[in-house]
Amino acid sequence: MDLSGIPVLSIVAFLPFIGAVLVALIPGKKEGAIRGLSMAIGVVTFLISLPLFFQYDSVAGDMQFEESHTWIPSMGIAYRLGIDGISMLLVLLTTFLSPIVLLSSYGHIKERVKEFNILYLVMETGMIGVFVSTDLFLFYIFWELTLIPLYFIVGIWGGPRRLYAAIKFFLYTLVGSLLMLVGIIYLILLTRDQCGAPTANLFGILQNAAIPETAQMWLFAAFALAFAIKIPIFPFHTWLPDAHVEAPTAGSVVLAGVLLKLGTYGLIRFCLPLFPWAVNEFTPLLMGLAAIGIIYGAFLAWAQDDLKKLVAYSSISHMGFIVLGIFAWNLRGLQGGLLQSINHGLSTGALFLLVGMIYDRRHVRMIKDFGGLGKIIPVFSTMLIIVTLSSIGLPGLNGFVGEILIVQGTFEANWMFAIPAALGILFGAIYMLSMVRRTLMGPAENPENKDLKDLDKRELCCLLPIVILIFVIGFFPGIFLEKSENSMKNNVLEYRDRIHISQEISQE
Amino acid sequence: MTADDLRLMEPLLAVAATALLVLLVDFFQVGRSKNFAFGLCLLGLTYALVRNIGLWNSDAAPLCGGLLKLDRLGTGFNAVFLVAGLFAVMLSWTYMKRTGTILAEYYLLLLTAVMGMMVMAQADDLFILFIGIELLSIPLYVLAAFLRHRKQSVEAGMKYFLLGAFSSCILVYGIALLYGAAGSTGITEVVAAAKSGADPFLIKAGLGLFIVALGFKVAAVPFHMWAPDVYEGSPTPITAFMATAVKAAGFAALIRVFTGLSGLFGDGTVTHCLALIAVATMIVGNLGALPQTNIKRMLAFSSIAHAGYIMVGVAALSVNPGFQAAEAVIFYLAAYTFTNLGAFAVVIFLIGKKKEYNEIDDYKGLALRNPILALSMAIFMFTLTGIPPTAGFFGKFFLFKAAVDADLIWLAVAGVLLSVVSVYYYVRVVAYMYLKPSNEDAPGMEQCPWLAAVSLVSVAAVFFLGIFPQFVLNVLDSII
Numbered sequence: 001m002d003l004s005g006i007p008v009l010s011i012v013a014f015l016p017f018i019g020a021v022l023v024a025l026i027p028g029k030k031e032g033a034i035r036g037l038s039m040a041i042g043v044v045t046f047l048i049s050l051p052l053f054f055q056y057d058s059v060a061g062d063m064q065f066e067e068s069h070t071w072i073p074s075m076g077i078a079y080r081l082g083i084d085g086i087s088m089l090l091v092l093l094t095t096f097l098s099p100i101v102l103l104s105s106y107g108h109i110k111e112r113v114k115e116f117n118i119l120y121l122v123m124e125t126g127m128i129g130v131f132v133s134t135d136l137f138l139f140y141i142f143w144e145l146t147l148i149p150l151y152f153i154v155g156i157w158g159g160p161r162r163l164y165a166a167i168k169f170f171l172y173t174l175v176g177s178l179l180m181l182v183g184i185i186y187l188i189l190l191t192r193d194q195c196g197a198p199t200a201n202l203f204g205i206l207q208n209a210a211i212p213e214t215a216q217m218w219l220f221a222a223f224a225l226a227f228a229i230k231i232p233i234f235p236f237h238t239w240l241p242d243a244h245v246e247a248p249t250a251g252s253v254v255l256a257g258v259l260l261k262l263g264t265y266g267l268i269r270f271c272l273p274l275f276p277w278a279v280n281e282f283t284p285l286l287m288g289l290a291a292i293g294i295i296y297g298a299f300l301a302w303a304q305d306d307l308k309k310l311v312a313y314s315s316i317s318h319m320g321f322i323v324l325g326i327f328a329w330n331l332r333g334l335q336g337g338l339l340q341s342i343n344h345g346l347s348t349g350a351l352f353l354l355v356g357m358i359y360d361r362r363h364v365r366m367i368k369d370f371g372g373l374g375k376i377i378p379v380f381s382t383m384l385i386i387v388t389l390s391s392i393g394l395p396g397l398n399g400f401v402g403e404i405l406i407v408q409g410t411f412e413a414n415w416m417f418a419i420p421a422a423l424g425i426l427f428g429a430i431y432m433l434s435m436v437r438r439t440l441m442g443p444a445e446n447p448e449n450k451d452l453k454d455l456d457k458r459e460l461c462c463l464l465p466i467v468i469l470i471f472v473i474g475f476f477p478g479i480f481l482e483k484s485e486n487s488m489k490n491n492v493l494e495y496r497d498r499i500h501i502s503q504e505i506s507q508e
Numbered sequence: 509m510t511a512d513d514l515r516l517m518e519p520l521l522a523v524a525a526t527a528l529l530v531l532l533v534d535f536f537q538v539g540r541s542k543n544f545a546f547g548l549c550l551l552g553l554t555y556a557l558v559r560n561i562g563l564w565n566s567d568a569a570p571l572c573g574g575l576l577k578l579d580r581l582g583t584g585f586n587a588v589f590l591v592a593g594l595f596a597v598m599l600s601w602t603y604m605k606r607t608g609t610i611l612a613e614y615y616l617l618l619l620t621a622v623m624g625m626m627v628m629a630q631a632d633d634l635f636i637l638f639i640g641i642e643l644l645s646i647p648l649y650v651l652a653a654f655l656r657h658r659k660q661s662v663e664a665g666m667k668y669f670l671l672g673a674f675s676s677c678i679l680v681y682g683i684a685l686l687y688g689a690a691g692s693t694g695i696t697e698v699v700a701a702a703k704s705g706a707d708p709f710l711i712k713a714g715l716g717l718f719i720v721a722l723g724f725k726v727a728a729v730p731f732h733m734w735a736p737d738v739y740e741g742s743p744t745p746i747t748a749f750m751a752t753a754v755k756a757a758g759f760a761a762l763i764r765v766f767t768g769l770s771g772l773f774g775d776g777t778v779t780h781c782l783a784l785i786a787v788a789t790m791i792v793g794n795l796g797a798l799p800q801t802n803i804k805r806m807l808a809f810s811s812i813a814h815a816g817y818i819m820v821g822v823a824a825l826s827v828n829p830g831f832q833a834a835e836a837v838i839f840y841l842a843a844y845t846f847t848n849l850g851a852f853a854v855v856i857f858l859i860g861k862k863k864e865y866n867e868i869d870d871y872k873g874l875a876l877r878n879p880i881l882a883l884s885m886a887i888f889m890f891t892l893t894g895i896p897p898t899a900g901f902f903g904k905f906f907l908f909k910a911a912v913d914a915d916l917i918w919l920a921v922a923g924v925l926l927s928v929v930s931v932y933y934y935v936r937v938v939a940y941m942y943l944k945p946s947n948e949d950a951p952g953m954e955q956c957p958w959l960a961a962v963s964l965v966s967v968a969a970v971f972f973l974g975i976f977p978q979f980v981l982n983v984l985d986s987i988i
Contacts, residue, residue, distance in 0.1 A: 072981070075909070141896040144901075145896065148890065167935060170931060170935060174931055175925070178924040178927065178928060180922065181908070182924050185905070185908060192965070334967070
């Protein structure tokens with residue numbers, strides 16, 4: 001299939017939005033039609049995005065499928081889309097998880113179905129948009145577009161403390177992103193002379209401009225704060241457990257699966273290439289925070305009695321790994337960070353799905369209410385074990401590849417930080433396996449668990465694609481790593497050498 | 509005054525003529541419904557708007573021997589005032605019907621106020637500016653107190669009158685000082701005198717008093733004390749009018765004076781004053797709005813906060829000559845006018861015959877009772893917060909860009925952080941509408957085509973400005 005001449009990225013990004021408009025036209029009572037249409041849109045978006053994977057020329061590793069239309073010329077802002085190997089994988093993660101999230105919502109979104117599907121589809125457009133924009137300003141618009149849908153998803157369909165969690169999420173994220181907006185404005189104005197005209201084109205700025213040291217420091221702080229809150233890096237993580245615990249399953253899955261990855265993607269795409277000098281200065285701090293996050297998240301997860309809270313805190317620990325890999329700032333670390341972004345999306349997404357499925361049945365999530373489920377619902381238990389093993393990095397499954405790359409990369413960069421990373425893996429194994437032991441093993445004492453039904457076909461349809469992908473990445477990680485390797489070299493590591501250039505500029 | 513002058517003043521004269529016609533016609537219709545006067549207002553304002561747009565290309569013609577100046581800045585602001593006037597008339601018709609106070613004088617006063625604003629935007633002489641302000645203010649004192657059987661409304665009128673009268677005195681004193689320095693009251697002459705080194709102390713003192721007086725009009729801190737009470741007590745359409753058009757008129761006058769003077773004060777005293785006012789206004793507005801339970805009061809404080817954001821633009825304007833900052837201010841005012849008028853249309857929608865449902869509590873569950881109304885209110889709240897892709901986002905974007913360009917990065921950062929505070933009270937309205945169940949005595953909704961028109965046009969404008977900002981920028985570019 002030849003994709004040249006077709007604005008395929010625009011189609012992938014805006015098809016969900018068009019779907020949302022169509023869903024809005026269906027009367028709210030026809031829930032079947034609404035769900036069917038949304039599912040169809042989700043699946044079609046995935047199918048359209050699939051050729052991107054096969055058609056992307058990973059040997060060149062540059063921006064491909066590019067589109068550009070003028071928008072606000074006075075600020076050099078344009079509708080610029082393009083993907084390289086890094087963003088392509090994350091676009092696919094989004095389009096892959098979206099139908100699964102929509103399918104899973106059949107189980108727990110019973111009221112205001114229409115609103116949910118509209119909000120989700122709008123959010124999907126926002127998430128894909130973030131990954132495909134190569135214009136700083138357009139990136140920001142899509143970034144903000146993901147905010148309101150999740151606010152409503154948590155606020156309308158969430159748990160008892162949903163209002164608190166929703167507004168907390170909103171405020172935290174907005175503080176970071178608005179400061180990033182000031183950073184974007186400043187960056188555009190600062191590079192105006194070097195580029196000849198103001199431009200928000202990321203690659204235009206990268207090719208033509210060198211940013212002085214102090215400016216890099218402030219700009220890096222503004223950008224990194226936005227991403228650090230989104231990821232979240234310790235100590236900006238406190239919104240995450242609240243949001244995860246109160247969100248409905250679909251919300252948690254998409255939050256862990258994709259939304260947190262917006263932050264790690266931002267670090268890779270913007271912070272590292274644009275501000276190499278500042279990154280170099282801040283690396284020890286950020287790696288330190290990531291290491292604290294790994295250990296601290298693991299301890300918090302260990303102490304939880306609530307399944308969902310456990311998964312939420314484990315998320316903080318795992319995101320710490322990804323940040324560690326990114327700031328190792330070498331090919332292994334970055335590749336590991338990217339792959340782990342995808343792995344975390346799959347395995348934590350699946351964990352939230354499983355927790356949601358058991359919650360739908362029993363309406364409790366406390367670990368002490370379960371025990372011995374292995375005999376009662378074997379299929380569920382198998383799935384939970386596979387996903388848990390993937391999450392703790394068992395060789396042969398996806399998590400292993402990402403973690404080993406990150407630890408290697410970290411070791412190359414600074415061996416000290418490899419210690420907390422290794423410890424984090426160990427703790428991860430302890431708390432996850434103890435969770436499995438306490439829920440699945442042992443005698444089934446609680447009489448209320450006796451009549452639990454095993455997974456039905458719909459739930460299997462949600463989980464099987466993820467589990468298959470877990471194995472595929474585990475056995476053939478090369479297929480995916482090879483796609484992003486040259487992009488990582490050309491678009492990220494290439495700019496590492498510029499540390500000295502900015503020094504010279506500042507001295508002049 | 510020549511025939512050409514009359515042609516160029518046609519929009520202004522059309523509004524004046526409509527005002528007189530309304531009064532005249534009412535004389536023959538005592539005790540009858542005021543639908544005729546309403547129709548007359550709509551016609552007159554629409555006609556003036558069309559003529560005003562027609563005058564777009566008649567460039568910078570001095571009128572009446574240099575007292576007025578018809579440039580694109582004036583024409584552009586006039587368009588904003590006329591649209592706001594039209595919307596206010598539409599809102600008033602419904603409001604007056606529901607509260608049962610229908611008098612033709614109301615429309616007369618409103619039209620006179622619109623006239624005053626148009627004079628302000630076109631004034632090229634400080635005294636004409638003063639006349640414009642008085643022409644705007646005096647009708648508004650009466651309008652604020654128009655519901656004379658209500659204590660709150662009378663109190664609002666009285667407060668507004670007392671403080672407004674003081675601010676007028678201060679303005680005249682400022683004009684006197686500027687006259688002392690320049691030997692003329694013409695704005696062009698004052699600017700020329702300032703540039704050629706007239707007594708800088710007198711100029712600065714005069715400008716300072718000028719800022720204070722207009723600070724009253726736009727409700728900038730510390731001259732904002734009247735705003736919450738007056739906004740709460742006045743009839744809702746008048747609140748909407750005061751929060752949008754009157755504010756725009758105040759800033760129009762500030763822009764008139766500061767575009768000429770920008771960059772003149774090397775030591776930055778004026779800029780620092782403006783920046784301090786901006787920060788104080790943003791802080792008081794945003795923090796004041798947080799605990800409000802009455803939607804009109806909340807919008808009053810929010811309008812103070814927005815005056816603060818716009819002041820950021822004025823501060824940038826005082827540093828950078830050229831039109832970028834002025835552009836940002838005008839864009840913001842246009843965006844804000846549409847948004848706020850739309851939001852007030854929703855507020856009036858809820859007003860019943862027996863009770864005004866002005867508590868934020870009354871918005872509980874609105875999404876289920878009236879989805880379209882709730883959706884438009886949500887859109888207005890998000891655009892006031894500044895979430896893309898809406899007009900409010902680009903308004904803030906251009907303002908903060910102007911500030912960064914003027915080396916006032918700290919001001920931009922302060923603005924950004926304080927707009928995070930605003931999330932809480934705007935989103936609370938949305939949360940009440942969407943996330944909470946209705947109260948038991950929830951107001952029943954009466955349909956009203958005029959209100960629906962105002963809110964629909966506003967929603968359309970909010971998205972148009974938010975998706976195609978370049979269109980407006982191109983128009984503004986040609987203002988220079």
